[in-house]
Amino acid sequence: MNWLSSIDPLFLHGVTGVVILIVLIKIVVGFSVLMGSVTLMIWFERKAISDMQSRIGPQRWGPFGILQTLADGIKLIFKEDLMPTEADRFVYKLAPYLVLVPALVTFAIVPVGGTLTIGGHQVMLQIANPPVGILVLLAMSGISVYGVMLAGWSSGSKYPLISSVRASAQMISYEAALGITIVTIVLVTGSLSTHDIVTSQAHGIWHWNVIRLGVVPFVIFWMAITAELHRPPFDVVEADSELVGGFNTEYSSFRFAIFYLAEFMNTITMSAIIVTLFFGGPAGWVPNVAHLKWLFPIAWFLLKTVAFCFCYIWFRAALPRFRYDQVMDLGWKRLIPLSLGWMIVVAGFLIAPAWGLVMAAAVLFASVVLARAFEIGTTRSVGADSILPVVGERPLPEDVLRSWSDREEE
């Protein structure tokens, strides 16, 4: 393997062909399982939401309509692949993959089960365990913002452009709260690696991050990730009942299918990430059965992930959509300060309980100041010298209006 180490220095440290083979098998299995579970997820969503709405849902193709997604996929592939004449051809073709590939790559860092021993090799049931670990999640969601943005921009139409600006603004806003919550977890774990995060929660339900950190970071993370996914109640990006479509309005055929696929793949991946970060990943009760011990962590992981997938569907059925200003309000004014304050308090408690109390007091004081600032911001009086008059809540003063109209007449 000397020729390999000349290509990449990683191969210097005892990497043999068997190791590469195992990695390849893990990638292939992971990819195919994820693709298969996406089709199942789409079917599950349609079936569950129709149950919640007293409908029947897909039923024609396969038992219980389970092959409906396959039929839809085949239909989409055979549709005409349209491209607007004004489109930027290269970017237009690139954008779907910028959404799909991050969705696939993010799943690589999720620990699906414990550790197996195959042929003398310790194999982690996780495609990759990079030292940067959970930062891959943030990096990949950053890249998928590019996908959304470029899809809207390259369509050569103003409506997808507006929608993509809206979508990327929402994703970037919630990424801040997402990142700060992840910092809280990393502080407690002392490592970025998802494998370490999972093993630190493996000693019972009281060690799970959802309880260890207080429930607040979990709730913030869940909200932020729902907004990242554009899932209801944060689906202003492609509000089915109100808008024609979102950033992907001009896309058709298989390119549209890729966006659709990526959306649902992200839903599964983010459910898995929530389970990994807050619910101990594959941790759970394992009976002492010979040769089958490795199966139970996988089952626990799947069970928890499916539960969260179901919760996303439940959100869609139960919650009305937020208005766009409410989405931004929730992200910037509530989630980011709250996650920041909680992170500071956790950091204080990690040093010493006394520091934790001091930090809690400081955060309380800061939140009072912040609340007052928001109050001033929403109730300030509008004068002639105000830079940004508040529109909508109350009519503008007459002299301001007159000065504006005078200016236009000149």
Add this chain to the structure above:
Amino acid sequence: MASPLSFLGGFKLTFQHLSRPRVTVSYPQEKRPKQPRQHGRHVLNRYEDGMEKCIGCELCAGVCPANCIYVRGLDNPPDHPVSPGERYGYVYEINYLRCIHCDLCVEACPTQAITESKMFEFSFTNRSDAIYTKAELLVDDQGFPKHLPWEDWREGEAEMTGGWMRATSPSGDANYEGVVQWTGDLGAGVRAPEAGQSGRRDDEKTGSKQLRRAFYKHLQPEDVNDDQRGVAALLNDVRSKMPRRFRKDHS
């Protein structure tokens, strides 16, 4: 003001809906039961001895607001009469591209020769098929409507033809409400009167009861009346099975 956690009610409601019966009926495979007084395509009835009821008087054609009926009467052949009267309907045609299913023809008919079935699921690919002649309208030798190939007949749908006619009292006379003033039909014989407003109605025979049972499972709990719910429903069910003289609503 609503509680800040009142949004949880939405979660509860949607979760409860998981186990509720579905409202949707997968239509071509499964049909919802039809109302007893449904206005469908017409049939020409016969007497129990097989004679045609139509006497070719053309009252139906005269009353038809859509001008869709064409009738020509002819004297009965003396050696083998078609109808018991003097004349019979020699030509009888209904154009279903015109018919509005108002059933004025059924009201006008002096011999109850024309009534309507509950069949509305028929379609044509050309205009001449839309004109039903006597060959298609007349009931068959068993007294049931002919099942034409382009019509979607199901089990039990041929029953209860002319439900609407029997629903009204003859000539609008309240004294005869619920009284059979109906000549015997081939196949069905003298049919029971439709459920009226008096105590003389018979839901068992007219099919109204079965219909209500069939519709019951499609109702949501909040759509069900108080007397059809829970213990009250049980009591009502028991009461309806009791002999009439024990019943509370006996008048």
